[in-house]
Amino acid sequence: MERILFSKPYLRPCMLSFRHCRKILLEGPTFQNSPSWCLHPWASEHITVRGINVRNPWYAQNGDGLDIDSCKYVNVENSTFDVGDDAICFKSGKNKEGRDFGRPSEFISVRGCTVYHGHGGIVAGSEMSGGVRHIRVTDCTFIGTDIGIRFKSCRGRGGVVEQIAIENIRMSKIAGDAISFNLYYEGHSGSGEYGGEQFEPISEETPVFRNISIEDVVCKGAKKALFINGLPEMPIQNLSMKDISIESEEGIVCRNTKELRISDTIVRSKNGPAASFHQCEAAWLRRIQLPAEREDDRIIAITGDRTSGFEYDGLSPGLKLIVSDEVLSMRSFHE
Numbered sequence: 092m093e094r095i096l097f098s099k100p101y102l103r104p105c106m107l108s109f110r111h112c113r114k115i116l117l118e119g120p121t122f123q124n125s126p127s128w129c130l131h132p133w134a135s136e137h138i139t140v141r142g143i144n145v146r147n148p149w150y151a152q153n154g155d156g157l158d159i160d161s162c163k164y165v166n167v168e169n170s171t172f173d174v175g176d177d178a179i180c181f182k183s184g185k186n187k188e189g190r191d192f193g194r195p196s197e198f199i200s201v202r203g204c205t206v207y208h209g210h211g212g213i214v215a216g217s218e219m220s221g222g223v224r225h226i227r228v229t230d231c232t233f234i235g236t237d238i239g240i241r242f243k244s245c246r247g248r249g250g251v252v253e254q255i256a257i258e259n260i261r262m263s264k265i266a267g268d269a270i271s272f273n274l275y276y277e278g279h280s281g282s283g284e285y286g287g288e289q290f291e292p293i294s295e296e297t298p299v300f301r302n303i304s305i306e307d308v309v310c311k312g313a314k315k316a317l318f319i320n321g322l323p324e325m326p327i328q329n330l331s332m333k334d335i336s337i338e339s340e341e342g343i344v345c346r347n348t349k350e351l352r353i354s355d356t357i358v359r360s361k362n363g364p365a366a367s368f369h370q371c372e373a374a375w376l377r378r379i380q381l382p383a384e385r386e387d388d389r390i391i392a393i394t395g396d397r398t399s400g401f402e403y404d405g406l407s408p409g410l411k412l413i414v415s416d417e418v419l420s421m422r423s424f425h426e
Contacts, residue, residue, distance in 0.1 A: 103127040103153070109135050118142055128155040129174065132162050134194055140167040149208045151175030156209065158182055161194040161221055169203040178209035178236065181226060182218045183250065189220030190249050190295060196221075201228045211241035213257065217276050219298070220250040228255075233262045239269045239310060243276035244298040246291060246322065255303040265313035269337050270305065272319045272327050274298060274347075286346075288370075290324045301328040305335070313339040316358045321347030323370065323397075332356065342366050342381060342388075345374070354378055364388055365410065370395035380407035393418055 106125035109115055112135040122129050123146035130145065132138050140157065147154035154175030159165055160182040172178040181196045183189055196219075206212040212233030215223050233239045239262040242252065262269060275286040291297070300321070310316070316337040321327040326349040335356040342360035345351060346369045354377040358365065365381035365388055368374060383389045386409070393401060394415040401421035403412075414421060 105129070105131040107131070108133065109138075111135060113137050115139065116141075120144075121146065123147065125151075125154060127153045128158050130157045131160060132165070133160045134162065134192075136163045138162060138165040140165075141169060143170045145170070145172045145174060145178075147174040147176075149175050155180055156206075159196050159199060160184070160218075161192065161196055162199070163195075163197045165196075165199040167199075167201045167204060171205045171207070172209060173207040174209045176209065177211045177214040177241070178206040179204065179212070180214040181223045182216070183221030183223055185218040186220055186247055186249070186296075189218060192221055194221050196223045197225045199226045201226075202230050205232045205234070206236055207234050208236060210237045212236045212239050212262070214241045214243070215252050215255065216243040217245065217248065219244060219252055220248050222250050223252045224254045226255045228257045228260070230259045231261075233260070233265065235264045236262075236266070238267045238271050239265050239313070240271070240305065240308070241268075242272045242300060242303075244274055244300070245276050246298070247296050248298045249294075249296045251299040251301070253299070253302045257303075257305045258307050260308045262308070262310040263312055265310060267313070268315045268318040269310040269313035269339060270308070270317045270332075272300065272321065272330075274300070274322045274325075274327070275320055286320060286322070288323060291322075293324050297322070297325050299325060299328075303329070304331040304333075306333045308335045308337070310337040310339070313337060315339055315341040315344065316360060317343045317345070319345040319348055319351075323347055326370070326372065327351075342383065345369070345371055347371075349373060351375075356380070357382070360384065360388070362388065364390050364392050367392040367394070368398065368401070370397045371401065372397060373400040375402040376404070376406065378405040379403075381410055382407060393421065
């Protein structure tokens with residue numbers, strides 16, 4: 092018998108995919124055990140997702156819950172997710188194909204949702220080459236996810252993620268970072284965690300993350316409280332964080348940011364420096380408490396020859412600032 096060989100690879104399909112649709116309502120049912128992504132609206136608009144349940148095994152590869160891809164006017168509310176990959180994710184195509192299509196995910200509201208397992212509770216990226224903007228996430232709970240609030244991309248993607256507001260989030264038992272911005276994400280967990288200092292030319296392939304606010308977040312249990320890892324040539328810009336309370340194994344790590352503002356925040360960490368800031372331009376800290384478990388860890392390390400305009404005020408008693416000689420400028424608000 093003649094053997095027929097198929098050279099074209101076939102990917103596992105999504106369970107439910109909408110393409111170029113309008114006025115979609117998903118209300119009430121349970122979706123579970125999808126071959127790949129569970130719900131995937133693509134290039135569609137006026138979508139309402141209300142009161143649904145999405146379930147995939149924790150080991151399900153690419154078992155995303157809801158991937159909103161190049162869509163606009165989307166409302167997701169009062170739904171639960173327990174999945175094997177990202178739970179609620181904003182996407183807009185990958186690399187050149189996504190940039191050429193040029194349709195961002197925008198005008199999206201997520202509120203009152205609960206995520207149990209998943210690689211991320213709320214996620215932007217990493218396929219965001221057409222852009223993600225005008226997103227509001229409120230009143231959500233993440234329990235036992237790998238990462239709580241997650242932004243991810245890498246060189247080659249391009250695209251702009253901006254005008255994002257995340258408010259009133261409750262998290263517990265987070266395996267990794269409570270809040271993560273990783274611009275060295277290469278397709279698998281933990282990839283390129285810190286990156287390097289090498290600049291690459293800025294082009295349409297350079298991803299941009301800017302104008303993002305995160306407020307009123309409580310997290311009881313995470314490996315790292317805050318991880319920000321921007322690109323040297325394109326720092327994460329205009330990121331505001333306010334009214335944050337996190338209990339974690341490790342504290343705050345910020346690299347390659349511009350106009351970073353952290354205020355009214357408490358991070359209780361057990362190991363390592365309470366916070367470190369490297370190559371952070373125009374950052375300011377106000378009313379920050381970092382009560383590290385060990386007295387020797389109650390330090391804020393500030394490094395990098397591009398760190399300038401670093402300002403602080405109202406730091407908790409006992410914190411020590413360790414500033415490298417290469418830092419260009421920093422001052423207290425009282426000076």
